[in-house]
Amino acid sequence: MSAEETLILVKPDGVARGLSGEILRRxxxxxxxxxxxxxxxxxxxxxxxxxxxxxxxxxxxxLLEFMSSGPIVAVRAEGxxxxxxxxSLAGATDPTTAAPGTIRGDLGRDWGxxxxxxxxxxxxxxLSAERELALWFA
Ligand code: IDP
Ligand code: MG
Numbered sequence: 048m049s050a051e052e053t054l055i056l057v058k059p060d061g062v063a064r065g066l067s068g069e070i071l072r073r074x075x076x077x078x079x080x081x082x083x084x085x086x087x088x089x090x091x092x093x094x095x096x097x098x099x100x101x102x103x104x105x106x107x108x109x110l111l112e113f114m115s116s117g118p119i120v121a122v123r124a125e126g127x128x129x130x131x132x133x134x135s136l137a138g139a140t141d142p143t144t145a146a147p148g149t150i151r152g153d154l155g156r157d158w159g160x161x162x163x164x165x166x167x168x169x170x171x172x173x174l175s176a177e178r179e180l181a182l183w184f185a
Contacts, residue, residue, distance in 0.1 A: 050125045052082075053133055054179040056168035059117035062086075066154055067120045070167060073136055073150060074124055083123035083184055089115055097182055109161035121183040130176055133169040140165060 055074065057067045075081065089097075094111045101107050124133065138149025142165045145152035151165045158164055170176035 050080075050127055051129050051173070051176075052123060052125045052180060053130045053170045053176045054168070054183055055122040055124055055133055056183075057120035057122070058114065058164065058166055058168060059119060060113075060164040061154075061166040062118050062120055064154075066166065069154070070150055071120075071122065074122070074133065077132065077136060079124045079126040079129050079132065081122055082125050085121050085184070086118050087121055087183070088118050091115060093182060097179060106162045113160075113162050113164060123180060123184055130170055130173065134171065137165075137167050137169050142166070 057070050061067060061070055071081065091111055094114045095102070098107070098110060098114075101110065126132065136150055138145035138151035140151075141157075141163060142151040142155025143157045145155065145165070147153060150167055155165050170179050
């Protein structure tokens, strides 16, 4: 049986702030293996599919605007329980209250805009990981 896989995205704010290396360093330091990586400026179509579960929410349009505003680093990572493990490394969605020690808690903050710019995305289940990896690494 092969190890579990997840999709990690360094969002445009993380790339723009020069934090891609620091974020990937944390993933590797934890012991997960990066097995594929690409830099991509995502289309609205890709992002609408990626975030389909949030369609209709007030932050959906700002989210697509933000996520298409610049390059993203898309990462395929593997390791036992990597989905849960990366979500734990990332921290809570709101960077203001995300625990110190997490990526969002240490490196993120609120910028007073309509969508939380919180540096990273990580798949939240095996089903999401499979679906999202197919979208970003087609
Ligand atoms: P997650 O990234 O922690 O899994 P989701 O609920 O899947 O969080 O939301 C996707 C993204 O949408 C978040 O990472 C964040 O950028 C943004 N977002 C989520 N909820 C809110 C909100 O209540 N206000 C503003 N932006 C939000
Ligand atoms: Mg999510």
